[in-house]
Amino acid sequence: MPPSGPRSVIIELNAVLVALIDDEPQVLTLEDGALLPSGPFEGEHPTLQTGLRAWVERQTHHPLGYIEQLYTFADRYRTDAGSGRRIVSISYLGLTRERSLIGEREPGWRSWYRYFPWEDWREGRPAVVARVILPKLGRWIDDARDATARRERRQRVEQCFEQGAWNDELTLQRYELLYEAGAVPEAGRPRRPVADPVPGEAMRYDHRRILATGLARLRAKIKYRPVVFELMPPDFTLGQLQRAVEALAGRPLHKQNFRRLVDQQGLVEETGTVAAGTGGRPGKLYRFRREILLERALAGTKLPLARAD
Numbered sequence: 001m002p003p004s005g006p007r008s009v010i011i012e013l014n015a016v017l018v019a020l021i022d023d024e025p026q027v028l029t030l031e032d033g034a035l036l037p038s039g040p041f042e043g044e045h046p047t048l049q050t051g052l053r054a055w056v057e058r059q060t061h062h063p064l065g066y067i068e069q070l071y072t073f074a075d076r077y078r079t080d081a082g083s084g085r086r087i088v089s090i091s092y093l094g095l096t097r098e099r100s101l102i103g104e105r106e107p108g109w110r111s112w113y114r115y116f117p118w119e120d121w122r123e124g125r126p127a128v129v130a131r132v133i134l135p136k137l138g139r140w141i142d143d144a145r146d147a148t149a150r151r152e153r154r155q156r157v158e159q160c161f162e163q164g165a166w167n168d169e170l171t172l173q174r175y176e177l178l179y180e181a182g183a184v185p186e187a188g189r190p191r192r193p194v195a196d197p198v199p200g201e202a203m204r205y206d207h208r209r210i211l212a213t214g215l216a217r218l219r220a221k222i223k224y225r226p227v228v229f230e231l232m233p234p235d236f237t238l239g240q241l242q243r244a245v246e247a248l249a250g251r252p253l254h255k256q257n258f259r260r261l262v263d264q265q266g267l268v269e270e271t272g273t274v275a276a277g278t279g280g281r282p283g284k285l286y287r288f289r290r291e292i293l294l295e296r297a298l299a300g301t302k303l304p305l306a307r308a309d
Helices: 048-060 127-142 147-161 171-180 207-221 238-249 255-264 290-295
Strands: 009-021 024-028 038-040 066-073 086-095 109-111 268-274 284-288
Touching: 009 048, 009 207, 009 238, 024 207, 024 238, 038 048, 048 066, 048 086, 066 207, 086 207, 127 147, 127 171, 147 171, 171 207, 207 238, 238 255, 238 284
Parallel strands: 009 086
Antiparallel strands: 009 024, 009 038, 024 109, 066 086, 268 284
């Protein structure tokens, strides 16, 4: 007789914990980058977020700041090998600042562009797109069963990967397209290895899919809420702020437009001090006006993402 009630599923919590380190968006991982922090929801925790904070801090010794729920993954294939019970994963996005210990970096931080190299357009279209991804997807289009299917596949590829139509928020759709095309290692599990997968570090289970979901959510979020400040030091230059937004969005921004829009929206205020040791003209230091977050929590505050010329 099949199990029933709460014993029929295992509730698992996953965390996409993001920090900006040396102007790079990085995610906290376990087991040499193969896994996101994850753990079971335990009955003594009054809420899911309480459980998340508890096991993330227990596993990583890292306090969580801002968090929000991402998505619930409950596909039929997600089962526990030992008990056969279905695994329901509830994922969260968390933003924090990396802590360093006397010149040493915390272990486990990985650039998310190691997992998604095709997502970094800060220096123009990544070479991997034209050299590897588009030819592989072209063959996938040609292998479609009929003309209608080929047309649908071509439209999806153009929407996701063509330079003129590039949308930085389609991170999950691009990964899922590559998965469907059999172009990433995860597509071959557990049946057979994928031959000649596209570059990009794989993760166990569906953790790279969860990471793609977090990346897409954060890229969308910075356009209408000033969450980037959760990743910034208390005082920063406008150049640091622009590089942070560019790193998250994966594309360059127009400097003058960026600064004009930041000023128009009243997001920051001067601290009255300048940055030391910049090697050039000292930059003015700014801080985020916390009252703006309270005033615009409902209406939203858009950080400028004007494209570079």
